[in-house]
Amino acid sequence: MAKRKNAPGERISEAEHAVMEVLWDKNPISAAEVCDQVCAQRDWSIPTVKTLLSRLVQKEVVGTEPDGRKFLYRPLIARADYVGGESRRLVERLFGGRAAPLFAQLAESEALTEDDLAEIEALLREMRK
Amino acid sequence: MAKRKNAPGERISEAEHAVMEVLWDKNPISAAEVCDQVCAQRDWSIPTVKTLLSRLVQKEVVGTEPDGRKFLYRPLIARADYVGGESRRLVERLFGGRAAPLFAQLAESEALTEDDLAEIEALLREMRK
DNA sequence: ATTCTTCGATTACGTCTGTAGCCGAAACGA
DNA sequence: TCGTTTCGGCTACAGACGTAATCGAAGAAT
Numbered sequence A, B: 001m002a003k004r005k006n007a008p009g010e011r012i013s014e015a016e017h018a019v020m021e022v023l024w025d026k027n028p029i030s031a032a033e034v035c036d037q038v039c040a041q042r043d044w045s046i047p048t049v050k051t052l053l054s055r056l057v058q059k060e061v062v063g064t065e066p067d068g069r070k071f072l073y074r075p076l077i078a079r080a081d082y083v084g085g086e087s088r089r090l091v092e093r094l095f096g097g098r099a100a101p102l103f104a105q106l107a108e109s110e111a112l113t114e115d116d117l118a119e120i121e122a123l124l125r126e127m128r129k
Numbered sequence C: 001a002t003t004c005t006t007c008g009a010t011t012a013c014g015t016c017t018g019t020a021g022c023c024g025a026a027a028c029g030a
Numbered sequence D: 001t002c003g004t005t006t007c008g009g010c011t012a013c014a015g016a017c018g019t020a021a022t023c024g025a026a027g028a029a030t
Helices: A014-025 A031-041 A046-058 A079-095 A099-108 A114-127 B014-025 B031-041 B046-058 B079-095 B099-108 B114-127
Strands: A062-067 A070-075 B062-067 B070-075
Touching (some): A014 A031, A014 A070, A014 A079, A031 A046, A046 A062, A046 A070, A079 A099, A079 B079, A079 B099, A099 B079, A114 B099, A114 B114, B014 B079, B031 B070, B046 B070
Antiparallel strands (some): A062 A070
16 A cells, blocks of 8 residues: 555655766766766765765665776666656646646646647547557 | 745645645644644644644745634645646656656556546647637 | 643654765776 | 875765654633
8 A cells, every 4th residue: 555666666866866867868887977967067076976876776776887996887777767657656646646637737837838739749649549 | 055945935845745735625724623634644643743834834835823722724825836836847857848758758657547638638629729 | 720621832853865075995107 | 016096985964854742831621
């Protein structure tokens, strides 16, 4: 009954997510390389990135492989899985599990561009077959 | 430096959100009444609910009005605003601000029911005019 | 008036999160 | 071989969060 854990399931925090994005973009890479990417956007220092990386390793969502004296990191979960999980969680929590109200909400708050609409229409048409 | 917050914006936590849901459903109500609702679902005790309420008051998202010797609480922000904000935040963080990929994601992870599809189609048709 | 009951307010405390410093071992340069 | 640089690993610490007990004042009951 609890929502606890599927295979990969340890919760990923906001800051950790930023690190994951970098890893999804390119991997495997070293801590320093991760910092190159992420320290540009969020104003972090190397130690911070290393802490986040080790927490992610602990949570078993990031794996390591030795590369000479250093380590290379790579994600152990697919971005699509993470993103899907977060999306479903939001729909669950805020819209009683129904996606339509989310859509309505986005529409109302003008978060939908003309392009979005067209794209969604296309997707719908495709799913209809 | 610490994290920023603007007028409406103090972050509402998961547990606090549960309390907000109760207040949105019925208000103004007393702490005890909030507990009646929320302690049924989450297994909390009165002190917990009161703590959450006072934190929400501090964050200025819940207001109080004296009712004899006790207080009645009511939300100061609309549910639609909160929900809209959270939705936009998710779309921003996970989909680069584009809603279409969210939709695709939900579709792929089978989070869309037949009803959802129909409803969304209807909404789309309506927006098309 | 004295006690019993209610509340809100204050305090507590372990965990998680954001952010970072320090240390020791390994690799490198001389 | 010896110091210097480079890493990963452990340690730290403040603020947020989840959860709750305790205190003190205002009312109610007798």
